[in-house]
Amino acid sequence: MFPPRLLTAVPICDGHDSAINTINLELIRHGFEVIYLGYHRGAAAIVRAAIQEDVNAIGLSSYNGGHVEFFAEVAGRLRAQGAGHVRIFGGGGGTITHEDEKTMLAEGTDRLYFAGTPLEKMLGEIRTRYGRPRQVDAPADASDEMKFSLALSAAEEGRGPEEWRGAPLGAAGGKPRVVGITGPGGVGKTTLIDELVLRFLRSRPEGRVAVLSHDPSILGKGALLGDRATMIHSQHDRVFMRSLGSRGQAGGLAPTTERCLRFLRSAGFDLILVETVGIGQEAAPFGRELVDRTMFVMGPDYGSRLQLQKIVMLDVANVVVVNKGDYSGARTASAEVEQRLAFNKQNQRVLTTCAKRHKDPGVNELFGLITD
DSSP: OOOOEEEEEOBTTOOOOHHHHHHHHHHHHTTOEEEEOOSSBOHHHHHHHHHHHTOSEEEEEOOSSOHHHHHHHHHHHHHHTTOTTSEEEEEOTTSSOHHHHHHHHHTTOOEEEOTTOOHHHHHHHHHHHHOSOOOOSOOTTOOHHHHHHHHHHHHHTTSOSGGGTTOSSSOSOSOOEEEEEEOOTTSSHHHHHHHHHHHHHHHOTTOOEEEEEEEOBOTTSOEEEOGGGGOSGGGSTTEEEEEEEOTTOSSSSOTTHHHHHHHHHTTTOSEEEEEOOOOOTTOOOOOTTTOSEEEEEEOSOOOSHHHHTTOTHHHHOSEEEEOOTTSTTHHHHHHHHHHHHHTTOSOOEEEEOOTTSTTOHHHHHHHHHHHO
16 A cells, blocks of 8 residues: 655735745655645646646645635536645645635635644545545546556556556657666756756757656655656656655665656657656665666765765766856766766766856756756
């Protein structure tokens, strides 16, 4: 049995994220995998993420007014995609009135919580209402993306992928490039991936890319899957993204990663990017059969040269990226990493990037290297 999954977000033109961050942490403690989309998110982006992530419900925190129309827009878009089984709950302190609640419930919202509701009561009710197993069969009116997402979940649970190779969203067959991306937490892997996705979309007008992202699960509890919150270009219609919790597995991936990848390889994508949980010195997450190329992303502040001798991924990565190239010491770090790799004699490449910089030449070179 997989953990129940929720998507949480703050609506467009609203930057109040303190309350939802508190609720997210409590939901994780109660066993949910929470895909957090962030704040200032439009209805279309929220619904698209909920469908791709195959969640049970969407939780919205609204403090800026406009909630009656916004919640109704989300509910309408879910119904239009054949995703009416995805429920909507939310709150907004004193912003949402009891009079508003009557209208919102009639227009598709499932439950609203008001200021003063005990936290344990709220979380217990959320668990009861939305802790059920995920949807199994695609409704007759489901969109192609809805059908594809449910098919991926079936494959993840071991009910595929063979029976799902004709799933919509792209012709089966072909051989996508699968790139595994790993490195310590906080070095900018997610931002770098988003920039690589942007370059793919611009260079391949008809191409499609999948992103399989991992975040750590709390032992015996849920997980905060937050990579979408920092991604911009990966919200594009030609990008499919699924977030996975590690669910007790060490090393940076999830127990179901291989099943998901097997399914995605057969689904007509041109490029698949697999991002691991932030890893330590000993981890080497990708076997040769899992991905085609491996990328190790690190920062320039790893410590002394001695630390470089202890990082296993420096022995196996095809490409080593020293990100945050605008930091002092980045040039020295790249030179030291090159010296470290020279002893391997494996034709490995070292690149320096600054993923947050617009049109960074290092990221341009990296994109060419992984897609040639």
